[in-house]
Amino acid sequence: QMQLQQSGPGLVKPSEALSLNCSVSGGSLKGNYLTWIRQPPGKALEWIGYFYYTGSTNYNPSLRSRVTISADTSKSQFSLRLNSVTAADTAVYYCARGRVLLNLWGQGTTVTVSS
Amino acid sequence: DIQVTQSPSTLSASVGDRVTITCRTSQSINRWLAWYQQKPGKAPKLLIYDASNLESGVPSRFSGSGSGTEFTLTISSLQPDDFATYYCQEYNNYSFGGGTKVEIK
Numbered sequence: 001q002m003q004l005q006q007s008g009p010g011l012v013k014p015s016e017a018l019s020l021n022c023s024v025s026g027g028s029l030k031g032n033y034l035t036w037i038r039q040p041p042g043k044a045l046e047w048i049g050y051f052y053y054t055g056s057t058n059y060n061p062s063l064r065s066r067v068t069i070s071a072d073t074s075k076s077q078f079s080l081r082l083n084s085v086t087a088a089d090t091a092v093y094y095c096a097r098g099r100v101l102l103n104l105w106g107q108g109t110t111v112t113v114s115s
Numbered sequence: 116d117i118q119v120t121q122s123p124s125t126l127s128a129s130v131g132d133r134v135t136i137t138c139r140t141s142q143s144i145n146r147w148l149a150w151y152q153q154k155p156g157k158a159p160k161l162l163i164y165d166a167s168n169l170e171s172g173v174p175s176r177f178s179g180s181g182s183g184t185e186f187t188l189t190i191s192s193l194q195p196d197d198f199a200t201y202y203c204q205e206y207n208n209y210s211f212g213g214g215t216k217v218e219i220k
Contacts, residue, residue, distance in 0.1 A: 037159075045151075045159065045202055047209035060209070061116070094158055100149060100206035103170065105158035 002027030004095050004106040012089075012113050018082040022095030022106050029053045029073050033099035036069060036080045038091040046091075050099050051078055085113045117141055119205055121212035127220040134190040136215045138203035143183045147206045150179055150188045153214075154199045162201075163188065193217070 008020035022034065036048040049059035051069040059067050063082070071078035082089060090113045096102040118141035128134050138148065146166035151159035161170045163179035166186055176191045190197055198219055203212040 044213045045153075045204075045211040047204075047211065096158075100147070100204070100209070101161060101164045101170075102149075102151075102159070103161045105160075108158055 002097065002104060004097065004104060006093075006095055006106040006109045008093075008109055008111070010110055010112060012085055012111060013115050014086055014113055015084055018080070018085050018089060018093075018111055018113075020080045020093055020095075020109055020111070022078050022080075024076040024078070029071055029076055029078065032097055034069075034071070034078045035096045035098060035102060037094045037096060037102070038089075039094070040088075040091045048080065048082075048093075052099070087113050089113050117144065117205055117208045117210055119203060119210045119212040121201075121203055121215050123215060124213060125216045125218060127218050128193050129220045130193055130195060132193045132220075134193050134197075134217060136188045136201055136203075136217075138181075138186040138188070138212050140184045140186075140205050144205045144207050146182045148179075148181070148186050149204045149206065150177075151202045151204065152197075152199045153202065159202065190217075 003025045005023045012018045030053050033050050035050040066083045068081045092108045092110050094108050095106040097104040120139045122137050148166045150163040153159040162173050167179045178189050200214045200216045202214050
């Protein structure tokens, strides 16, 4: 049964890049969309973007200039990179399977942007 | 951009109550809407997709309806496990609503 396991630092300095990984086990990236979602403290969910195994991506317009979602099929891992972070990027970040119908989620990673 | 508005933002109810949450979009999205349940400290869980289709394993007390710009999530008889925050998501632009917290009255 497919599982998603997230990893990455919980603390990032302002102006630096946030990098998170989502490892896929019990399944394959092939045929799947993989999405990143975030949730600032006490706030609603925000869609960041998705990656399709063919390499195509789609990003939230509000983040497009700073975000990259990519995958390493040899490692069954996909990644989120968000550049030039500020305190407003402090959130719990989730990876999830799907483009819509997000029916499998990672455990979430709390990322705090602070010096 | 499609704006997604949920109401109410907070709902106080008792076990056994019938609960209805509304989601409105700023333009028609046909039936391209999903509902999620989120409990504190946990990832969201998919409940409903395509406005009214129940995800596998989700109790039948949950139901969804609507099309165009107005949608509802109904819990027919609220159970203790249902106290949570609920989000709708449209899947033209993938925007989420602001959430509805269902709390104990």
